[in-house]
Every structure is written in C-alpha cells, then in structure tokens.
Amino acid sequence: MTDTIWPPDFEDCTDHKYLVLVQSLRGAIRSGQLSIGDKLPPVRELAWELGITPGTVARAYKIGVEEGLLNTTVGRGTFVADGRMDPVWGPEPLVTETQNEDIDLRAVRVPDVGQDAAIRAAMVQVASHGAPYLLCPDAKSDHVARQAIVKWIGPDIAGRVSADDVVLTLGAQSASVISLQCCLHGPAPAVLTEDITFPGVRHACRLLRAEVIGVAMDEHGLRPDRLEDALRRHGGQVLVTSAQAHSPTTTHTPLARRQEIAELARKYNVQIVEDDCYAIACSDVPSYRVLCPDRAWYLGSLTKAVSSALRFGYLVPPEGRAQLARHVAQSNFYGVPQPMLDICAEFILNGPAEDIRRRVVNVIEERVRVAVNILGSWDIRWRADTPFIWLKLPQGWRGSTFVRACDAEGIRIKSADEYALPDGHAPNAVRIALAPELPVADLQAALEKVSTLLANPILGSDN
Secondary structure (H helix, E strand, O other): OOOOOOOOOOOOOOOOHHHHHHHHHHHHHHHOOOOOOOEEOOHHHHHHHHOOOHHHHHHHHHHHHHOOOEEEEOOOEEEEOOOOOOOOOOOOOOOOOOOOOOEEOOOOOOOOOOHHHHHHHHHHHHHOOOOOOOOOOOOOOOHHHHHHHHHHHOOOOOOOOOHHHOEEEOOHHHHHHHHHHHHOOOOOOEEEEEOEOOHHHHHHHHHOOOEEEEEOEEOOEEOHHHHHHHHHHHOOOEEEEOOOOOOOOOOOOOHHHHHHHHHHHHHOOOEEEEEOOOOOOOOOOOOHHHHOOOOEEEEEEOOOOOOOOOOOEEEEOOOOOHHHHHHHHHHHHOOOOHHHHHHHHHHHHOOOHHHHHHHHHHHHHHHHHHHHHHHOOOEEEOOOOOOEEEEEOOOOOOHHHHHHHHHHOOEEOEEHHHHEOOOOOOOOEEEEEOOOOOOHHHHHHHHHHHHHHHHOOOOOOOO
C-alpha cells in the first residue's frame, strides 16, 4: 500500500492506524487526489467506511489540522486547507500574561535579587567604553560575548569548548529553532521528544512543518525502550530533550540513562538537541554534548538564572558544525545586537552574574521548601533548584476540573493538558510555579488552599 491511496486500506496494516491515515492524507494532497477546499467525510462516516474507530479518525484529523493540511469549522465540517493560509498555532502563548487580581502560579519567573541595578551598572560600564554601534555584529565583534558564555557554562557540562564552538542567539527558543533548522531535511521531517513537554518544542516544530512524535517517560526521563520503538516505527532525525531539569515534571535524567540514549542516537543516526535552560544550578552530570560530541547540540540562556528581559541565548553545536549553525543564525536575524552582546559579556566576565545565579538558586530552594512542607503529603515531584513542582492529582480530581477549582479561588496553575503533544495523552497532573514575586506568606496561603482543594474533590470531577 502506498501513502497516496485515499482512503487507505487497513486490511494488511501493521502500523498505528491513525498514522497510516495521516500519511495517506498527506500523499493524497501532494498528488492532487485531494484538492484545496475538498470536504472530507465526517469522522463517524469515514470510521464506518474504513472499519476503524471514530477516535482513530478524529486523531488523524487533529494532526492534519495541526500540520496545516486541514481546516475544521464547527457546523460545516473538515476541508483540505489552502496551503497559503496561516498555520493553526493553538491557543497557548509562550509568554504568559499576569492577571493582577489573581495569584499566578503558571509562569516561571526569575526572583528579584538585584539584577536590575546590576544590569544597569553593566550598561553604564559598556557605554563608557565608547565602542561604535554602526555595523552588524560579526564573528569578531561577538567574540568576547562567546568567551563569556564559555565561562558561564563551565568546563564540564558541554565538554571542553572554546569561543569558536559557541553560537549566540536571541534566547533559548531561538537556539532551539536554529538547531532544528540545521538538522531537519526532506519533505516529512520528524522530531522525537518527551510525550509531556514544554510548549516551545511544539511551536518550533510547527514553524518548521515537522511531525512531533512523543516518547514515554518514567522517573528517570525518556524510556530507552520506547525511544527505540518510536525510531523503528517512525524514523526521526532529531531528539529534543531536557535531561537536566525537565519542564513540567522536574525529572532529572541520570548518567546511565543518558548513556543508553546516546547509544540509540548513534545506532539510528539521530541528532540530539538538549535544552538546558531550566537547569539553573550547575550540574556535575555531563550533557549529551559530552557523551556524543559528534551529534549533540547543547543550548541554554540567561532567562531563568538572571533575567527574562535579556533575550540572550547560546548554542553549542556538535564538533565541526558551529560554522553551519552560525550561518543559519545569521539567516534568521543577522546577529544578536551588539549592545546586548557587550552588556551580557560585561555582566558575566566583570560583573556579578555568577553571584546572582547563586542568589537566584537560594531563593528557589527556599520556595521549594515552602511548597514541599505544605504539599508533601500529596504525590509531587520536585527538585531543590527547579522553580516549580509537578503534582499528580488524587482520585476524584481531573486536571481541567482542578484548574477551574483553583481559578475560582483566584489561583492560576497549569494543567498537564498544556504540555501534551497534539496526538498524545495528558496525565492527570498539574504544574505549579512558585511565584518569586509573591511574598512568602502569600505563597504559603495559596498553596494551603491548593492542599485543601486536593482533599475535597468536587463530586463527579473524575468522570
């Protein structure tokens, strides 16, 4: 059976039926068998015709909408989309707006430990140098900033790197997109990642028209057996992962597990993109860039450890690929603005950046202690240096219902649904950020309300 037959024949099908349906849909649109504006059969009608479940058809249609292949309108049906139309980005923004009337435990924000004054002092110091700001930044003018990032990363996390190995970006999300642009190729690129993951991964893959394949996790991170199964079934060019401090689950992948995954990457010729932006404290566990320097991309930023206002990120590509990544970055935005390069270099090399990182970690550790003292009797995952906790809900609560119940109390949290992939299953859990802008007493009061709600589920909320 080829992927251009529409609708497909499942008689000899051995793969997941929803994937076969999506592949057939893609092929039919490419070949012209399905044209722009064609109306597809209703879910139940197509399911009956093909002898599969309505849920399988609905799942395939949903992926088609996510990829921009289809448009769905309530009351009208599902149609082949006009390729010139904007893709469906989904309702979730990457930047969460604060609601002043609420206690916002959704967004991860940096504690205020004096960054504002320190950054302004760095700006004054840079201004006194009298450097010209007329031309685009280049490999010569950003060299000092790249040296600063080598110092910031440290000698062991990404391997023995030099300034020539570093590519500067406009934050970690920018670094993630650049790494994927360097790795993805062909008409149907595929990216593997944790089945519960930070929304920025989905956004980046949508931007690049890449299929996202979820891989199951356990308490140590990605499961190697499930990763190998996904690679056998779907292929894939890139694995995107957060092994040091995973959002939203706080999972830390130990060295032995990372070594297993690195071996699978070699076996199946997969690139690894490791997003380390939530690993605020320095770690003694090496990154994938150390374990497989020929195929691992290491990225991070100053956003979580210093300031979100500094859209200053970095990427350490595999050995020999820094120049490629630098060209891709230049094609995206020419270069990080020179004033920002100079400010961040001054801040790291001659200023209090490392001291601020330590103070930020101290504040986070204090807030985590508060949260664990109040919610520790519930099923939570936490790390002392990670500014959020992962709460698995007890029987009687569903994620969406619990979020609404908290919202009614003026407390905003995030359901696991916001981290699930389009065709994935969300666990019955929520992420609670620890709001460093709140006085500790207010955070305590909010978490005590959360604990009270957990103990008193709404009748019927588990249906």
